[in-house]
Amino acid sequence: MEQLPLELVSNILSRLPAKDLMKCKSICKSWFDLITNPYFITNYYAFYNDLIRHHENLFVIRRPFLSSLKTCISLLSSNVNHPKKYASELLKPPSEYNSEYKYWTEIMGPCNGIYFLEGNPNVMMNPSLRQFKALPQSHLAIASQNTYSITEYGGFGFDPKTNDYKVVMIKDIWLQKTDERQIGYWTAELYSLNSNSWKKLDANSALPLPFEIWGSSRVYTYVNNCCHWWGFIDDYGVKENVVLAFDMVTEVFRKIKVPRVCASSEEAFKTLAPFNESSTIGVIVHPVIRDVKHYDVWVMKDHGDEGSWMKQYSVRHKEVIYKVVGFYGSHHFVWNDDNEGLIPSLQQIKDLRVYGRCEGLRATRYMESLISLHRGNEFSSQFVSCTSVLDTLALPNQRRKFMVSLSQKMKTFLKICYDALVNT
Template sequence: MENLPHELVSNILSRLPSRELLKNKLVCKTWYNLITDSHFTNNYYSFHNQLQNQEEHLLVIRRPFISSLKTTISLHSSTFNDPKKNVCSSLLNPPEQYNSEHKYWSEIMGPCNGIYLLQGNPNVLMNASLQQFKALPESHLTDSNGIYSLTDYASFGFDPKTNDYKVIVLKDLWLKETDERQKGYWTGELYSLNSNSWKKLDAETLPLPIEICGSSSSSSSRVYTYVNNCCHWWSFVNNHDESQGMNQDFVLSFDIVNEVFRKIKVPRICESSQETFVTLAPFEESSTIGFIVNPIRGNVKHFDVWVMRDYWDEGSWIKQYSVGSIELEIDRLMGFIGSNRFLWKCNDDELVLHEHDSQKRRDIKVKDYGKYDDSFRAVVYKESLVSLQRGK
């Protein structure tokens, strides 16, 4: 082993799953220095996960409704070549403090370099590979000027300039005196992992007034859409001029590095928000954004896929393709992978990964709590050596 070139040893070790790789830190000082080197850690994410592209790995979180049943986090793997091959193994158990009835996660977002954000009470950053949880501190910003918040929308990303992970939370504003919402107005807070603290974004940076669309529809969950160092939300601006008709839709973008917002114009494709639901998604391995349009009412039988060909050109939107006659009892869209793979949750509590081009599908059975099932989220799983413990 001592005679093997350094590059060859690095290549071999990069092929190991993170759990096995960490054990090899104990082999010798040379291997310890290699595995803990920041260059190796950063390259491991892209190199190792690229080797796994023949299989799809999904991270599934389920939170039962009753507190006596614990939240489960499991890893599911299968291949298109052998759709019946479905391996499910328990990945990690959340710390006990997250299993009380007052703790919950309503969304899971990621991966960003193998890091995930669990949004809820509390907000938590997680590296499933290293079995690390990092609960975000509560904001020290108190309600002021007779204003409070009820709804928030979170996302997160990596700032390569400062080697920092940042979480942004947008909160609606309500007036305490009248208990009415200030329509179109929000406040923003930004968390830094490096400093482990929050700061309030200047009100002047938010492009107000603007409304942010939620994911309350049963036909979709939020899909993590972090592209080109920017977080994204589907939004609209109230059109007070009745002669101009319906509201105008936008994509609201937040640049994690420069900490600025941008409004991206989109084609007018929604005749009615009561009949159509739009899901933002990353496209082409997160090089640009797109959206999927499907009807709200009834089982989803058809939908359209739009993509922004050039992320920096809001005039480059095209309808990529349409899909129809889906023979599935679909509950909601859980995610979108690459440019043609859809992750659906079906009414029988199965996950189905459907590839548009080949028309292949994989059925993935997940542990069922039946009537006790309260929260079900699934995202792509990626191995990572990125530590949430800063300075280590």
């Protein structure tokens, strides 16, 4: 192999998944130097993910049980050419994060193959390398003497100028004395992976207050180094839709005006999402009322130009569809059905047998990446590795066996209860 040109070796290795490349680092020093080279790492992300673009793989979080907040993190492999062929691999966090009290509610990413999981605790992950980093507690998580927070909205992205991954967290404000919320007012803080610390965003960042954020359905909307949230301004009882944007490079907020996309806020969910290969933003308006038989899609043709919004197309409503729970490239979205199952396409309805209870299901595109979260400034307790196991609850036969076993146990339990009542 040492006689092969370096370009040929690089081309061959670039066709391997990240977990196999990690093993190849141990073959010889020249391979180690190649695989850890920043140029190879950057090119690998684009080359390999383009190579497997027809095999749409999903990164999924879900709460499979009604009685538990515990969240399952999994990689779901689905070949669009063979809709019945899929496999699910469960990523198991270390024991200290694998409990009933550790959970995640939102996925943000991929951002160069890195993901942010919002929850308890907030986490950055590179699932390709099985890297799992719990973020330190933010300053705003500690209540002041006068205020506290209940609701928070996160944003995640990359700053190419400083080669830094950042998380912005917007939190509402409640008064300790009266337990009343300051409606329309929020505070914000920014986390930097490079410094492994949080900072409060100052007045120069200019949160455009007052405003409110809609939380009905959330899809990671990261475009042109900016995070976006769907919100509104309440002007004396009249609600005007707006998009709140935060630039990860300049660290500044701005409001983007939005046209009236539906008759009233009560008639439809509005889901903000990236469009046109993540070059701009759009909104999917999906009906709450069963009589409405279509979804409207509005897109901002030129990102940042408030005058370029236009209704691009409508999609016929499918009865089984509930709402959007994820995004995996261009105009492809992941949907939730009425049974809280995962559906990857409106064109070809198929049940992936992946379920999340109590609206605890989120999914996004899985991208292979060699980018490490290591920065050399974290404590060992904050940076740990995941293990992968077979996701038995997502496999048809195993799920059926599990349900049969559960049913038998319930029958036995009910019989014991019945016998006890008869004998008393």
